[in-house]
Amino acid sequence: xxxxxxxxxxxxxxxxxxxxxxxxxxxxxxxxxxxxxxxxxxxxxxxxxxxxxxxxxxxxxxxxxxxxxxxxxxxxxxxxxxxxxxxxxxxxxxxxxxxxxxxxxxxxxxxxxxxxxxxxxxxxxxxxxxxx
Numbered sequence: 218x219x220x221x222x223x224x225x226x227x228x229x230x231x232x233x234x235x236x237x238x239x240x241x242x243x244x245x246x247x248x249x250x251x252x253x254x255x256x257x258x259x260x261x262x263x264x265x266x267x268x269x270x271x272x273x274x275x276x277x278x279x280x281x282x283x284x285x286x287x288x289x290x291x292x293x294x295x296x297x298x299x300x301x302x303x304x305x306x307x308x309x310x311x312x313x314x315x316x317x318x319x320x321x322x323x324x325x326x327x328x329x330x331x332x333x334x335x336x337x338x339x340x341x342x343x344x345x346x347x348x349x
Contacts, residue, residue, distance in 0.1 A: 221289035223301025228282055229273035230254070234313050237320035246323065251282055257315030258288060258308060260333055262295070263340040267310035268317055279305075 230238075234257075238250040247253045254276070261267060276282075283289055292304045299307060322328040 221286075221293040221301065222279060222305050225279055225301065225305045227275045228254075228277055228279050228305070228312075229309060230276035230316075231270040231273050231313060233270070234316045235276065237316050241320060241323065244323070246328075251277055253316060253319065254282060254312055255288075256333065257317075257319055258312035260315035260318060260336070261311030261313070262291060262308075262315075263333075263336045264314075266314045266318075267307065268314035269310055270313050273309065 234254075235250075238247075238253040241247050241253050242250055247256075288308060292308050296304050296307055319328065
């Protein structure tokens with residue numbers, strides 16, 4: 218993971234993202250906030266979307282959000298030329314967009330978890346990543 222994220226120990230999140238994650242957990246849609254973050258990051262990556270936010274503060278340890286190094290591998294593969302700190306920032310931008318999108322879809326009543334899985338599978342196939 219050091220190659221992908223360097224010496225980064227914690228992942229930040231905006232106050233808005235933290236509020237949205239807490240609300241989604243409270244509503245029983247997710248077990249933990251890190252589950253929302255992981256799906257948000259995955260969705261942002263799959264759709265190629267980011268949301269840059271000025272102020273972010275510590276959210277969780279990188280090892281608790283990416284214990285198997287999957288995000289590290291994905292980000293290294295997608296952004297090999299970025300510096301580790303910039304790669305983390307890009308991952309957080311993907312997560313911020315995805316968290317916002319999940320919360321928005323929940324608010325308007327269009328949240329559909331199956332569509333997220335289908336989108337991620339589509340993106341993986343287009344990048345020649347085998348689904349097992």
